[in-house]
Structures are given as structure tokens and as C-alpha cells.
Amino acid sequence: MAIRLKDYTEKISPLSGGHRLCPGCGAPTAVHQGLMGIDSPLVVVNATGCLEVSTTVYPFSAWRVPWIHTAFENAGAGVSGVEAAYIALKKRGKIDKDIKFVTFGGDGGTYDIGLQSLSGALERGHDFTYICYNNQGYMNTGAQRSSATPRRANATTSPAGTVIPGKLQRAKDLTAIVEAHHIPYVAQTTLFNATDVAEKVKKAVETPGPAFVNILVPCVLFWGIDPALQHEICRLAADTRFWPVYEVENGKWKITYKPKKRVPIEEFLKPQARYRHLFKGDTSKALLEQAQADIEFEWQELLDRCGETWDPAD
Amino acid sequence: MPRREIISGNWAFAEAMRQINPDVVAAYPITPSTDIPMKFAEFVANGKVDTNFVTVESEHSAITACVTAAAAGARVMTASSANGVALMHEIFPIAAFFRNPIVFGLVNRSLGAPINIHCDHSDSMGERDAGWVHLYCEDAQEAYDSAILAVRLAEHKDILSPVFVCQDGFITSHSFEAVSMLDDETVKSFVGERDADLPLLDVDNPVTYGSFAMSEYYFEIKRQQVEAHRNVLKHYDSVARDYESVSGRFYPKLDKYRTDDADFIVVVMSSASGVVKDVVDELREKGVKAGCLRIRMFRPFPAADVAEVLGKAKAVAVLDRALSIGGTAPLSAEVKSALYDAGAHVPLQSCVYGLGGRDFFPQHAMEIFADLQKGNIRAEERYIGLLE
Numbered sequence: 001m002a003i004r005l006k007d008y009t010e011k012i013s014p015l016s017g018g019h020r021l022c023p024g025c026g027a028p029t030a031v032h033q034g035l036m037g038i039d040s041p042l043v044v045v046n047a048t049g050c051l052e053v054s055t056t057v058y059p060f061s062a063w064r065v066p067w068i069h070t071a072f073e074n075a076g077a078g079v080s081g082v083e084a085a086y087i088a089l090k091k092r093g094k095i096d097k098d099i100k101f102v103t104f105g106g107d108g109g110t111y112d113i114g115l116q117s118l119s120g121a122l123e124r125g126h127d128f129t130y131i132c133y134n135n136q137g138y139m140n141t142g143a144q145r146s147s148a149t150p151r152r153a154n155a156t157t158s159p160a161g162t163v164i165p166g167k168l169q170r171a172k173d174l175t176a177i178v179e180a181h182h183i184p185y186v187a188q189t190t191l192f193n194a195t196d197v198a199e200k201v202k203k204a205v206e207t208p209g210p211a212f213v214n215i216l217v218p219c220v221l222f223w224g225i226d227p228a229l230q231h232e233i234c235r236l237a238a239d240t241r242f243w244p245v246y247e248v249e250n251g252k253w254k255i256t257y258k259p260k261k262r263v264p265i266e267e268f269l270k271p272q273a274r275y276r277h278l279f280k281g282d283t284s285k286a287l288l289e290q291a292q293a294d295i296e297f298e299w300q301e302l303l304d305r306c307g308e309t310w311d312p313a314d
Numbered sequence: 315m316p317r318r319e320i321i322s323g324n325w326a327f328a329e330a331m332r333q334i335n336p337d338v339v340a341a342y343p344i345t346p347s348t349d350i351p352m353k354f355a356e357f358v359a360n361g362k363v364d365t366n367f368v369t370v371e372s373e374h375s376a377i378t379a380c381v382t383a384a385a386a387g388a389r390v391m392t393a394s395s396a397n398g399v400a401l402m403h404e405i406f407p408i409a410a411f412f413r414n415p416i417v418f419g420l421v422n423r424s425l426g427a428p429i430n431i432h433c434d435h436s437d438s439m440g441e442r443d444a445g446w447v448h449l450y451c452e453d454a455q456e457a458y459d460s461a462i463l464a465v466r467l468a469e470h471k472d473i474l475s476p477v478f479v480c481q482d483g484f485i486t487s488h489s490f491e492a493v494s495m496l497d498d499e500t501v502k503s504f505v506g507e508r509d510a511d512l513p514l515l516d517v518d519n520p521v522t523y524g525s526f527a528m529s530e531y532y533f534e535i536k537r538q539q540v541e542a543h544r545n546v547l548k549h550y551d552s553v554a555r556d557y558e559s560v561s562g563r564f565y566p567k568l569d570k571y572r573t574d575d576a577d578f579i580v581v582v583m584s585s586a587s588g589v590v591k592d593v594v595d596e597l598r599e600k601g602v603k604a605g606c607l608r609i610r611m612f613r614p615f616p617a618a619d620v621a622e623v624l625g626k627a628k629a630v631a632v633l634d635r636a637l638s639i640g641g642t643a644p645l646s647a648e649v650k651s652a653l654y655d656a657g658a659h660v661p662l663q664s665c666v667y668g669l670g671g672r673d674f675f676p677q678h679a680m681e682i683f684a685d686l687q688k689g690n691i692r693a694e695e696r697y698i699g700l701l702e
Contacts, residue, residue, distance in 0.1 A: 041517035045382070056525035066514045068385055069524035070408050074378040080368060081340060081379030085386035086515055088337035088366040094387075095515055117378070120371030 003037050003198045011036050012064065014044065019062035020054040024227025026191055026217025026234070027051045030133045031104065033194045034201035034215070040100045043068070043082055047075035047109030050140045050219075051133060073113035076121035076130065079103045083126045100205050101128040107148035108138045111174045122181040122210045129204040129211045132174070135219035143222040147172040150242075152291060153274045155222070160277035165287060170294070175214045176305075179248045183210040187247035187256075190216035191234040196257065200247060216243040224273020236268040241299045246306065253306040262312040265291045318494045323454040323486035324349035326493045327393065327419045327479070330461035332357045333501035334417075337388035337508070340368040340379035342398060345431045346483040347421035350393035373398035377405040384414035385523050387513030389465070393419035395483060397426055399437040403444075409476045410445025410539060412523060415468030415508070416476040417461060418446075422584070422635075423483040424670045432671020433483040435583070439636040439644045445539050447477040447546055448613040450583040452569070455493050456610075457481040459565060462496070463557045465505045470553065472545040474511070482585040484671065496561055504560050543614040550611065567616045569608035570623055572598060576605030577628040578686040581620075581649055583609050586633065586667070586674050593679040604683055615648050621656030624649070629686040631663040633698070643695060663691045667698035674699065 015031045027050060035042065046052040046069045055062040056069070070078050079101050089095045105114055110132040118130060137155050138144040145155035150171045154160040158167035179186045185207040187200040197215060204211035216237055220227045237243040238257055242265060245257035266288055269275040278287045303310060321329065328350050331339070341351035351369075358367045368383075370376045373394050384390045394402065399420060409416055424434040438448060449464065451457040457479060464477040481487055496504075512521050527535060550567055558564040571591050573579055580590045587608040597604040607623050609615075624630050632650075634643030642650065646664035653660055665682060668674045678698050685691065 043386075043514060043517070053526045056522050058525045058527035058531050061522035061525060063522055064520060066517060066520045067522045068382055068514055070378055070381055071404055074374060074405070077340075077370060077375030077378035078382045080370065080375070081338065081382030081384075082386045082514060084338045084340065084366045084368045084379060085383035085388035085390075088383075088388055089386070089515065091364065091366075092337070097517060099515065099517060116371060117375050120375055123371070124368065 003195050003202065005194060008036050014042060014063065014065040015055065016062045016064055020057060021050060022220055022227070024218070024220040024225070024230050025050070026135060026219070026230055027133045029191050029230065030131065030197065030215045030217050033191065033197035034131055034213070035102065037198035037202040038100060038205050040205070041097050042100050042102055045075055045079040045082060045101065045103040047103070047105035047114055048072035049106035049109055051104055051106065053140065072109050074117045075103045075105045075109060075114055076117035076119070079128045079130070080121045080124065080126050083128055102205065103128060103130045105130065105132055106139070107132060107134040107136060108146045110134070111148045111172050112146050119181065122178065122183050122212070125209055127209055129201065129213065131201065132212070132214045133217050134214055135217050135222060136171070137219070137222050139219045139222055148174065151294060152278060152287060154277060155274070165277060165283065175212070178212045182251065183212065184208070184250055185211040185247070187212070188214040188216070188243070189245045190237050190243050191231060192238040192245070196245065222274060224276070225271055229271060233268070233271060236263070239263045240265050240268040241295050242268050244299065244302050246302065255302065255306050255308055258310055260313055265295050315497050316495060318492055320490050321454065321493050322349065322488050322490050323457045323481045324421065324488065325353055326454040326458035327461050327481070328353035329495055330458050330501070331391055332363055333496070333498050334389070334391065334462065334465055334505055335363045336365050336391045338366050338368065338380070338383040338390045339392060340370050340376045340383065341392045342370050342373045342376045342394065344373065344395050344398035346423055346487045347393045347395040347419060349487070350419050350421070373401040374405065377402040377409065380416050381405055381409045381412060381414055384409070384416050385412050385513070386515045387508070387510035389508040390414070391417045391419070393421065395421045396423035396437045400425055400440060403440065406441050406444035406446060408524070411535070413474035413542070414476055415474055417464045417468055418476060418478050419461065420478040420480045421483045421487045422480055430670040431483070433485050433635070434669045434671070435635040436637070438478060438480050441478070442613065442644060445475070446613060447475050448480060448611065449477060450480045450610055450612060451486065452585060452587050452608060454481070454486055454489070454491050456565065457486065458493055458495060459557065459561060459563055462501055462504060463553060463565065466556065467546070467550065467553045469508055470549055472549060473542055475542050475546065480584065485585045500560050504557070546614050547616060565610060567611040568619055568623065569610055571606040571608065573605035573607055573623050575603055577603040578683055579605045579607050579624055579627045580631045580633060580679065580682060581607045581609060581624070581645065582633040583612065583635065583645065586635070589674055589676055590679045593676050593683065597683055602683065602687065609645065612645070615652070617648070617652035617655060620649060621652045621658055624653060624660055625656055625658035627660055629661045629663070629689065629691060631665055631682045631686055633665050633667050635668045637666055637669065646695065661689070661691045664695035665698050666695055672699050
């Protein structure tokens with residue numbers, strides 16, 4: 001199962017260069033890191049979104065593997081159909097290869113408009129891996145809030161104004177919702193460690209039945225970060241416990257990355273323009289305190305689910 | 315052995331599905347088409363087919379799974395009605411663009427609101443421009459035969475288009491009538507096996523389906539679909555003749571009933587044509603040169619053939635089982651357009667009937683013919699059987 005980064009240098013990613021995603025975008029990194037560890041033939045299903053439009057600008061395609069997109073809200077159903085056809089044609093002797101199915105959807109296509117379709121596919125038990133490349137909002141249409149957008153972020157449909165300090169609601173806990181389908185493998189991670197993404201996706205793909213990996217990826221435009229900070233901001237997301245890294249195998253929850261030290265949430269928020277309003281004016285201190293309190297509450301929830309404790313050296 | 319049994323329109327369609335034994339069926343229940351997936355589920359449960367039957371969580375997912383399964387290289391069938399069809403609306407043009415040869419049992423039912431489970435054609439007419447072939451069946455026999463014929467039509471290499479096989483909700487779908495069915499081997503050999511072009515599952519030759527095409531390419535791509543439908547008009551008869559050679563039943567694009575020398579012709583689709591044909595016979599006995607033109611193929615619309623049938627008539631009435639509120643009802647619009655293109659100035663009465671399952675009786679057809687004979691033809695559409 002262990003993946004050596006050295007092996008990557010000899011492999012060709014299913015996604016070629018030359019696509020039109022922004023410099024610093026986390027989506028292609030999630031694809032490269034996720035799929036580089038897969039040795040079986042692959043078919044990719046993509047929901048509408050940045051990854052889809054930017055990698056398949058007709059008459060070009062950046063995909064070296066079979067790839068299909070139909071619409072925004074239906075990637076779960078889309079992979080169900082492909083997998084159903086594969087099973088049928090294999091049974092009838094028309095296909096002899098062992099093929100794996102991986103679906104990519106952004107958080108809009110997964111948390112919001114595509115949730116029903118995903119839920120149906122999970123319940124039916126198709127053998128596929130769903131990867132949510134989660135940049136916490138609708139980036140293809142210009143940084144609108146989604147149900148994955150965290151509390152207090154400034155998004156174009158939940159702007160930080162003089163009265164309302166950005167999005168008011170807590171992000172939906174989709175990883176836990178997916179886990180409630182009692183599928184064999186669920187994980188969440190971020191681009192803080194290439195082998196972590198590769199190992200989780202490999203485990204997901206090799207597990208028979210449905211599997212889900214929620215990968216936090218930055219959008220340089222929405223998050224308002226230097227494109228060079230992709231890895232750094234993801235490391236801070238993991239270290240501040242803003243985005244806990246964990247997996248659930250057959251119902252057993254396990255934190256797979258425990259930060260050694262307690263890193264304050266400000267360190268993750270400060271480099272991002274979407275949180276600029278939290279560092280200005282009279283309410284700044286209170287808002288940052290609330291942000292830290294949210295982190296502690298959600299982390300404790302996760303520790304309880306895992307039956308674990310955490311003793312940081314702070 | 316060929317059989318003749320008393321079955322419903324839905325069961326007839328499901329029987330055809332059993333004999334076709336598609337690779338994948340993805341379906342979701344909705345009245346009045348529910349019997350089709352229900353009956354098919356029995357076939358699956360009892361090993362009568364080895365289809366991969368996917369019981370999805372919505373019509374939107376049903377058609378999505380059908381589209382991706384068809385793109386993967388599978389032979390695919392499904393069924394739906396009314397609001398289910400409307401929910402699929404977004405995906406129908408994608409199926410047509412992917413050139414997915416899906417055969418779809420569309421059991422016509424009125425679109426809500428008000429919610430109503432009975433027949434009209436507002437559901438399929440909403441998909442008029444989706445790029446699918448539309449076939450409208452008069453009875454259960456035709457629904458059965460069309461399901462089988464449609465597989466060959468959809469998969470024809472010069473066509474590659476999804477096909478709606480429409481039958482009237484309840485009137486046809488739930489009425490039991492005698493249906494002659496072919497033996498399983500005949501159907502199996504008639505439909506053969508699907509030989510898919512560029513299947514997604516050919517991992518050695520990867521293809522990209524559903525890419526992003528902007529103004530430089532979109533128009534040309536859509537134009538190719540127009541060509542596919544021109545090819546339907548070109549090749550339909552040879553497929554229908556092939557089907558006749560195994561079944562003894564021939565289904566032309568247009569069902570011309572006593573129209574050759576007719577002065578007065580009623581144009582209609584689906585089950586109501588039975589009523590009109592009866593009235594035509596009655597009027598003929600009285601010396602009135604009446605005829606009925608049943609439009610079986612609505613998309614592509616065989617406009618030149620329609621104009622040829624109607625061009626010499628003294629007056630024509632077109633019966634639509636759907637409204638186009640604020641405009642001309644869909645069948646009327648097509649017929650008028652066909653006559654205009656042919657330079658035929660035939661007096662024409664547009665009539666809307668049967669919405670939400672309102673009964674259409676012989677007396678209604680009789681009155682329509684009487685008005686044609688009297689020259690009582692108005693520019694505005696008439697509403698048949700409406701209480702006002």
C-alpha cells in the first residue's frame with residue numbers, strides 16, 4: 001500500500017499538462033496525486049465544474065484515459081451507468097479487462113446540486129471512487145458560497161459587509177453524511193502531503209464497492225492566496241485542524257494525521273483574502289475567537305467519533 | 315413460438331424488452347409507465363433476462379445512467395412519463411448529442427400542474443426539440459413492435475439517435491388487448507448485438523465524451539445531428555420493411571387511412587386515431603369522402619409526405635393532444651408549415667382535445683368532420699369536449 005514519491009517520476013499522469021486551469025489551482029494536483037498511485041485501467045467521470053471545462057476545451061482533451069461528463073448534478077448517476085455497463089458487458093464476455101471508475105466533482109457538484117445523485121449511487125453500492133475536489137465554493141461561476149463554504153468566509157453571494165461578516169452558516173459535514181451510507185471506505189485529506197492523497201485514493205479505488213475521498217484544495221482566486229502557497233496553505237489547514245485528515249474504514253473512524261502542536265487558526269486565515277475582514281475593526285478579536293472555538297468543537301466531535309485523545313505539545 | 319396474448323400496452327413494451335434483453339436498464343417508477351420497470355424487474359428476478367437493472371433514485375439519474383451506459387457501449391432501454399420526462403429534460407439533448415441509441419418507452423401523461431395522471435402529449439411535446447426520434451403508437455401491438463423496430467433504427471450507423479416509443483397513458487398502457495408477439499429467437503436475431511462506435515470502455519483507445527465546445531465548434535456539431543435526422547427519413551422504411559419480413563407487420567411513418575381520394579382529412583396521433591378511423595368508415599358509408607392521417611413519426615417530421623397526403627384535400631383538421639399556450643399547438647404548427655412549404659393552401663382547423671385524459675368520443679370526430687364539410691373553419695384553435 002505504501003507509495004514512494006520516487007515512483008511518481010516514472011509514471012505518466014492520466015491528466016496531461018496544457019490544460020487551462022489556473023496556476024496554483026488545487027484541482028489538477030488532486031487529480032495527479034490521487035491517480036498516480038492507480039495501476040489499473042481507469043475511466044473518469046466528471047461533474048460540471050472548473051476541472052471539467054478547463055481540461056476538455058474542444059477539440060482538445062487533457063485526459064489520457066476515457067473520460068465522460070454529462071451535467072452538473074449527476075456525476076453519481078453517471079458513474080453508476082458506466083459501471084453498470086461494464087458489469088453487463090463483462091458478464092457477456094465483451095470486456096475482459098479489470099477497469100476502475102473514479103469520479104471527480106467539485107463541492108458545488110457534490111455537497112449541493114449533486115448530493116442526491118451521489119447518495120443514490122452510494123446506496124446502490126456501485127464499485128467506484130468519488131473524489132470531491134473541495135475548494136469550498138462555486139469557483140467556475142465566480143466564487144459564490146456553497147454548503148461547503150466555511151463560516152465567516154467572504155464569498156460573492158455571502159459577502160462580508162458592514163452588517164454581515166461573510167457566510168453565517170457552518171459548512172455541511174459531507175464526509176460524515178457519506179459515511180452514514182455505511183460504505184466501506186471514506187476519507188478526507190488535503191494537499192499537505194502527496195503520499196497521503198495517493199495512499200487514500202489508492203485504498204479507495206482498491207476497496208470493492210463505493211468509496212469517497214473529500215480533498216480540500218485551494219482556489220487561488222476565491223481564497224485570495226499567492227499561487228505558490230498551495231502546499232503551504234493546505235499544510236496549515238491540516239495543522240490548525242481547520243480540515244482534519246482522517247479515514248473511516250468499515251465504520252471505524254481514525255485520525256490519520258495528528259498535528260504535534262496546537263497551531264492557532266489565524267495562521268490559516270491570515271494569508272487568505274477571503275478572511276481579510278476578520279483581521280480589521282472592532283469585531284476582529286471576537287470573530288477570531290469564535291473561529292477558534294468552532295475548530296475546537298468540531299475537533300472534539302471527531303475525536304469522540306474516533307475514540308481518540310489528542311495531547312499537543314503546546 | 316409466436317404467441318398471441320391479451321396484455322396491456324405496458325406489458326407489451328416490457329415483453330419486447332425481455333426479448334431484446336438489453337445490457338442495461340436504469341429506471342424509476344412513475345404513473346402510468348411504472349408497469350414497464352415493474353414487469354422488467356420480475357424478468358430480472360426470475361432470470362428471464364440477464365440485464366443489469368439499475369434502480370436509480372430519480373428520473374434524472376435514470377436517464378443519466380442510460381446515457382453513460384450507452385456511451386460505455388451498452389444497449390440501453392428505459393421508460394417514463396410526464397413529470398419524470400420533464401425532470402429528464404436536461405439530459406435528453408446530451409443523449410442525442412452523444413448519439414446514444416437509447417430506446418425509451420414514453421407513456422404519455424399530462425404535465426402538472428394541476429397534477430393529473432391521465433393522458434395527453436404535453437410531456438413528449440416538451441421534448442420535441444431534444445434531437446430524439448419520436449414514434450407515436452396507436453395501440454399495444456404497435457408499442458410492442460415499435461420497441462423492437464426502434465432498436466435497429468436507433469443503432470443504424472447513419473442514424474445513431476435515441477428513440478421515444480410513445481403510447482397513450484392508461485388508454486393504451488393499461489388497456490388489455492390481443493397482441494401478437496414474435497418468438498424470442500426471432501427478436502434476438504432481428505436486433506442482433508450492439509456494435510458500438512468509440513465506446514468509453516475501450517481503455518486502449520481513450521475517448522473524451524462531453525467536452526466543452528464554444529462558439530467556434532458548437533454550431534457545426536449541432537448541424538451533424540440535423541443530418542442524422544435526415545437519415546432517419548431516408549432509412550426508416552428499409553428498417554420497417556426488415557421488421558415486416560420477420561413479423562408480417564409494416565409500420566409506415568404515416569398511417570394513411572382512406573386518404574387517397576379524401577376531401578376531408580383529420581390529422582391525429584396515437585390512440586385517438588382509432589376513434590377517427592371508425593368515424594371515417596361511418597362517413598364513407600354515407601358517401602362522404604373522409605380520411606384519417608395518423609402521424610406515427612413526429613420527429614423527424616415527414617413534412618413532404620404530409621403535404622402530399624393533405625395537399626389535395628378540400629379541408630383538414632389537425633388534432634393536438636397538447637397546447638402551446640400563446641402559440642400554435644405542436645402538430646398543427648408542423649402541418650401548417652409542411653403545407654406552406656408545398657405551396658398548398660388547404661383550409662385548416664386546429665383543434666386541441668383530450669387534455670388531462672378528457673375523453674374523445676366518436677361524436678366529437680363527427681362534429682369536426684361536419685364543420686370541415688360546411689367550411690366552418692376558424693383561424694383560432696378549437697377546444698374539443700371543453701365545457702365552456
